[in-house]
Amino acid sequence: MRDFGADHRWLSINTATVRKQNGHDWPLLQILDACAVRGIRAIAPWRDQVAAAGLAATARAVKAHGLKLSGYCRGGMFTYADAAGRQAVRDDNRRALDEACELGAACLVLVVGGLPGALAGKPVHKDIAAARAQVAEGVAVLLADARERGMPLAIEPLHPMYAADRACINTLEQALDLCDALDPARSGALGVAVDAYHVWWDPKLAAMIERTGRERLLALHVCDWLVPTRDLLEDRGMMGDGVIDLRALRALVEAQGYAGYSEVEIFSARNWWQRDGGEVLDTCIERHCRCV
Amino acid sequence: MRDFGADHRWLSINTATVRKQNGHDWPLLQILDACAVRGIRAIAPWRDQVAAAGLAATARAVKAHGLKLSGYCRGGMFTYADAAGRQAVRDDNRRALDEACELGAACLVLVVGGLPGALAGKPVHKDIAAARAQVAEGVAVLLADARERGMPLAIEPLHPMYAADRACINTLEQALDLCDALDPARSGALGVAVDAYHVWWDPKLAAMIERTGRERLLALHVCDWLVPTRDLLEDRGMMGDGVIDLRALRALVEAQGYAGYSEVEIFSARNWWQRDGGEVLDTCIERHCRCV
Numbered sequence: 001m002r003d004f005g006a007d008h009r010w011l012s013i014n015t016a017t018v019r020k021q022n023g024h025d026w027p028l029l030q031i032l033d034a035c036a037v038r039g040i041r042a043i044a045p046w047r048d049q050v051a052a053a054g055l056a057a058t059a060r061a062v063k064a065h066g067l068k069l070s071g072y073c074r075g076g077m078f079t080y081a082d083a084a085g086r087q088a089v090r091d092d093n094r095r096a097l098d099e100a101c102e103l104g105a106a107c108l109v110l111v112v113g114g115l116p117g118a119l120a121g122k123p124v125h126k127d128i129a130a131a132r133a134q135v136a137e138g139v140a141v142l143l144a145d146a147r148e149r150g151m152p153l154a155i156e157p158l159h160p161m162y163a164a165d166r167a168c169i170n171t172l173e174q175a176l177d178l179c180d181a182l183d184p185a186r187s188g189a190l191g192v193a194v195d196a197y198h199v200w201w202d203p204k205l206a207a208m209i210e211r212t213g214r215e216r217l218l219a220l221h222v223c224d225w226l227v228p229t230r231d232l233l234e235d236r237g238m239m240g241d242g243v244i245d246l247r248a249l250r251a252l253v254e255a256q257g258y259a260g261y262s263e264v265e266i267f268s269a270r271n272w273w274q275r276d277g278g279e280v281l282d283t284c285i286e287r288h289c290r291c292v
Numbered sequence: 293m294r295d296f297g298a299d300h301r302w303l304s305i306n307t308a309t310v311r312k313q314n315g316h317d318w319p320l321l322q323i324l325d326a327c328a329v330r331g332i333r334a335i336a337p338w339r340d341q342v343a344a345a346g347l348a349a350t351a352r353a354v355k356a357h358g359l360k361l362s363g364y365c366r367g368g369m370f371t372y373a374d375a376a377g378r379q380a381v382r383d384d385n386r387r388a389l390d391e392a393c394e395l396g397a398a399c400l401v402l403v404v405g406g407l408p409g410a411l412a413g414k415p416v417h418k419d420i421a422a423a424r425a426q427v428a429e430g431v432a433v434l435l436a437d438a439r440e441r442g443m444p445l446a447i448e449p450l451h452p453m454y455a456a457d458r459a460c461i462n463t464l465e466q467a468l469d470l471c472d473a474l475d476p477a478r479s480g481a482l483g484v485a486v487d488a489y490h491v492w493w494d495p496k497l498a499a500m501i502e503r504t505g506r507e508r509l510l511a512l513h514v515c516d517w518l519v520p521t522r523d524l525l526e527d528r529g530m531m532g533d534g535v536i537d538l539r540a541l542r543a544l545v546e547a548q549g550y551a552g553y554s555e556v557e558i559f560s561a562r563n564w565w566q567r568d569g570g571e572v573l574d575t576c577i578e579r580h581c582r583c584v
Contacts, residue, residue, distance in 0.1 A: 161451065163492075171495065
């Protein structure tokens with residue numbers, strides 16, 4: 001197992017972690033500068049942040065700083081209510097793929113979507129099996145494009161509390177079943193993003209990480225589960241502030257041969273987004289050394 | 293499949309659903325009266341409500357009204373930090389068993405507990421596997437007493453968002469694995485409570501209900517998952533207000549031969565607990581006919 005205690009060379013910052021500072025949007029290019037001056041070698045930016053900064057300008061800044069992208073957040077949201085929705089989803093995912101390639105991302109992370117309309121508060125039906133079938137179809141279609149472009153797709157199982165509105169793939173086992181169906185050869189074109197927040201509770205976690213194996217372990221995301229958790233979406237904790245045994249999780253992942261970045265992804269409306277962004281990055285570095 | 297549309301003979305009211313009316317505690321004996329006058333034939337009371345009303349007085353009222361108990365809420369919370377905690381948990385569960393017997397409950401429902409100390413906001417460790425081992429031990433010990441008393445134990449897998457602080461058994465599969473370990477003969481002494489809110493998201497739901505089988509299907513709880521959900525604990529929805537296909541779930545359960553009560557269990561701090569209790573019971577009856 002790698003020693004993370006001495007330095008932060010394997011730390012990546014998911015830019016949602018500092019999308020706000022002092023309660024206000026922190027522009028992506030400033031985030032990249034702040035990462036670079038701290039010796040952070042990798043990031044994972046969100047599409048809306050890239051769009052606000054401009055794709056070309058972001059790509060230039062990434063290159064100028066010599067930054068790697070541990071992943072690009074995010075494609076997915078495959079579920080739809082009608083034919084127009086289906087086409088819109090396909091087009092949008094193709095654009096996400098283009099952007100991931102332009103930025104040189106290690107993978108395109110997929111948050112697969114829930115019941116159509118649910119994220120807007122108006123689910124059009126209650127048939128989660130149908131939503132899951134649309135997801136399987138959507139990943140299959142995107143995978144063909146992704147293979148051509150050489151961009152791996154990382155399915156991210158989301159915590160079951162997001163099954164209705166954000167992602168109806170909710171366990172590693174379920175994600176791996178889809179990988180088996182679409183890429184039985186384990187080519188590396190399709191795999192999973194293991195996010196501690198989403199999977200830490202799973203009684204089959206160790207078995208499923210073993211089943212994942214090196215070829216499909218495309219990303220490791222870390223943060224912590226707070227007790228109590230006060231909001232379903234924006235109350236993730238800084239590593240060390242919650243109950244997840246992050247080092248044990250990393251041991252499982254590294255036992256499979258994973259040697260990539262450990263990406264800090266924290267949404268925290270009531271805490272970290274209210275602070276100075278540089279202070280948050282410094283805390284991420286310190287906690288990454290001590291707790292991951 | 294039974295027809296629930298014409299009457300509410302298979303409706304049970306978990307008394308947490310109306311533990312408050314107009315924002316204030318509604319005494320249990322008044323709840324029982326209000327259920328009885330509406331022709332509700334079964335309830336599932338909570339221990340704290342019974343304690344407030346008095347066990348003997350509650351037992352008398354249950355008998356006088358001819359009410360059945362679809363379950364007794366609840367035993368469990370098996371995890372502990374030290375030897376004194378272990379003994380306290382055992383003693384408390386034995387008392388819960390006595391009360392369930394005194395009230396003639398169909399089963400004692402077990403919410404098994406999370407990381408020791410977590411419910412009070414101070415988890416003493418992060419080892420969820422150790423907590424799960426304590427749960428297995430605690431259920432095994434209680435099962436010996438429960439067999440003697442002829443009181444079935446119903447393990448209730450709780451939604452994974454409660455893994456840290458309320459229950460580290462989070463899927464039906466996990467609960468059934470424990471049943472297999474402790475009661476391989478499927479004697480009926482140990483089974484599960486299937487609560488729609490906790491299990492609706494599970495991609496293996498249909499397979500696991502089939503695996504449960506009649507002998508281990510001890511209770512069915514219903515409510516709904518709201519989109520968005522605003523609180524992790526006290527924002528359950530009335531049947532029909534959310535995204536759970538309750539009729540499909542009941543079909544799965546009844547296909548195994550389940551013919552017991554369908555128990556409405558709603559915690560709703562911002563909505564139903566703020567209303568008149570009689571109005572809430574009337575709504576439960578109407579929605580149970582229409583949506584379950």
